[in-house]
Amino acid sequence: MLKSLTLAKATAVLLAGVAILPSSISAADARVTVTCLTNAGHLTRQHEPLMKEFNAMQDKIEVKYAAPAKNYSDTHLKLFRASATNTLPDCAFEAYNQLPSLARALAKRGQIVDMGKLMKTEGEGWTEENYTQQMLELGRVDGVQYGMPFNASVIQWYYNADLFKKAGLDPDKFPKDWDGLFNAAQKIDALGDDIMPMFMWLVNGDDWGFQTLILQQGGRMMSDDGQAVAFNENNTHIEAMKMAKRLADEGGLRVDLDRATQFAAFTEGRMGMWGLSPAGARNTQERVGNAFDLRSAPFTVWNDKNGRLPTGGNAAIITAQDPEKIAAAWEYVKFVTGPRGQQLTAEITGYLPTNKQVLKQEYMGQFYAENPYYATPIKQYDRAGPWSGYPGTQSEKIWRDQASTIRSVMTGGMTPEDGARKLVEIAEKLMKR
Secondary structure, three states: OOOOEOOHHHHHHHOOOOOOOOOOEOOOOOOEEEEEEOEHHHHHHHHHHHHHHHHHHOOOEEEEEOOOEOOHHHHHHHHHHHHHHOOOOOEEEEEHHHHHHHHHHHHHOOOOOOHHHHHHOOOOOHHHHHOOHHHHHOOEEOOEEOOEEEEEEOOEEEEEHHHHHHOOOOOOOOOOOHHHHHHHHHHHHOOOOOOEEEEEOOOOOOOHHHHHHHHOOOOOOEOOOOOOEOOOHHHHHHHHHHHHHHHHHOOOOOOOOOHHHHHHHHHOOOEEEEEEOHHHHHHHHHHHOOOOOEEEEEOOOOOOOOOOEEOEEEEEEEOOOOHHHHHHHHHHHHHHOOHHHHHHHHHHHOOOOOOHHHHOHHHHHHHHHHOHHHHHHHHOHHHEEOOOOOOOOOHHHHHHHHHHHHHHHHOOOOOHHHHHHHHHHHHHHHOOO
């Protein structure tokens, strides 16, 4: 049980000159209620178990969740609207690629907490014990720790080992490079008209897949200040479009399948390889059951030294302005991004833990050793790179127009070179709005 909160000092540092706070919240104080916002897809599977455990383990804070947003984009819009009407929740979970624009806007209005100041009050060595700088960077905007990494995922391969065997492939030796992967895809494709060789998240969702094609070369999406396009440096955008074309021509990747259709095909045993987030590991395993030998493997990169993969997921942010609620929200953020919270999240979903302590034996170390299917994310820890966003308010339209361009390249309606140039034009035109 948490007998008291010790964050008043941290809050006083954060709000220096604004309020004088007591040194702790005593047993006589009323229970502090903290309201958070997340999206519907994450609420019941992750956040409700976390909220229930946190509320049960202490009697000073009660965490509640507001009516959930539909998805990441809706979360982003709800927070912007709440900022304008000064009705923000006390905490929220914002996608990494949308955090910069939100944090900059809220910071101007004093509506978001710099958690770097709170971290300093936790004592020497606390930050290093729990988080890598690489993970913390996911929640930094302009050098300020506005978000604490909660969910993290880098794309990985799920594959049907039974189809590998039928195609004459060794399921214990998943391809290490793209040439080997395309060779495997073609052998699986030859098994019959009802079998699809592979699929990966590219044009049928957000821009996570496109950013994967840029970062795995060692490229980057945006300049250091986040204000200029950088995915065209060293022609990484052209090479990405050439790979998109190869995915269609040599990998059999189709552009006409939505996620539900992909998921059904793979879990029913009609697809060889599926590139997606580790967040779906538990759900995929539950759907497959004993139908076939389900395995996972690290994603393919073509620059082994410098290649990275964009980190999907979200960061916890604190948008409360009352010192007592800030202190209470920080306790909850520490829990959900701490070893127990991250253990619970990883077990429920398959997400890459954002807290280093989770890899210890007493948390997930033994589980990962005994369950290699779930261990793939930790094999890609060093590959985790930024999932970038564009400045301005047109990120959604930028991606819709870019996805249409990539689809045209994949279907032969546009050359990779022309498509690459258009991707830059779309971004540079719209991100000025």
